[in-house]
Amino acid sequence: QSRLKPILNAIEPGVERPLTLQPLVGIIMGSDSDLPVMKVGAKILKDFGIPFELSIVSAHRTPQRMTDYAHSAATRGIKAIIAGAGGAAHLPGMVAAMTPLPVIGVPVKGSSLDGVDSLYSIVQMPRGVPVATVAINNSTNAALLAIRIIGAFVPGVLDQMDAYMKKMEAEVMGKVERLDN
Numbered sequence: 001q002s003r004l005k006p007i008l009n010a011i012e013p014g015v016e017r018p019l020t021l022q023p024l025v026g027i028i029m030g031s032d033s034d035l036p037v038m039k040v041g042a043k044i045l046k047d048f049g050i051p052f053e054l055s056i057v058s059a060h061r062t063p064q065r066m067t068d069y070a071h072s073a074a075t076r077g078i079k080a081i082i083a084g085a086g087g088a089a090h091l092p093g094m095v096a097a098m099t100p101l102p103v104i105g106v107p108v109k110g111s112s113l114d115g116v117d118s119l120y121s122i123v124q125m126p127r128g129v130p131v132a133t134v135a136i137n138n139s140t141n142a143a144l145l146a147i148r149i150i151g152a153f154v155p156g157v158l159d160q161m162d163a164y165m166k167k168m169e170a171e172v173m174g175k176v177e178r179l180d181n
């Protein structure tokens with residue numbers, strides 16, 4: 001908990017709230033069948049110590065819940081929303097239409113069309129309503145992007161991102177050296 005306090009204070013100085021109840025990132029998905037994909041991103045947020053919430057919000061099956069979620073997210077203190085969906089994947093776009101927050105869309109690969117249906121549904125947003133779309137099933141990048149958005153205002157988080165990138169580089173360089181020798 002103590003690690004999170006500087007993050008929250010830097011974002012909203014003076015705002016007192018129970019740390020455990022204050023998620024900064026909202027992860028939502030259209031169905032529990034999306035969870036195997038989306039929980040990978042959740043783990044990244046957990047590893048970075050970024051508080052998040054995770055829930056099922058379906059654009060088609062629970063439209064009122066989606067509306068309520070999108071309209072309340074900013075006032076509840078959420079700073080970025082990650083929305084994963086498959087097939088006719090309207091969730092990220094509809095949420096982006098109802099919140100001023102940054103929305104990151106994760107196209108989830110369904111049982112047909114190799115996820116291209118989800119990708120096109122999410123990426124082809126009309127002008128004025130942006131959704132930052134990551135690669136098919138790549139909730140890792142969605143989480144990393146959300147962390148970078150938060151890190152733009154919180155230097156400690158950017159330091160963590162720097163460390164993550166250096167570790168990734170070192171892992172690849174280790175493979176290069178093993179292959180070369």
Ligand code: RP5
Pocket residue numbers: 029030031032033034058059084085086087108110
């Ligand atoms: C979408 O339909 C969900 O995001 C999911 O990817 C897809 C299939 O949902 P289920 O039939 O598995 O619940 O709304």
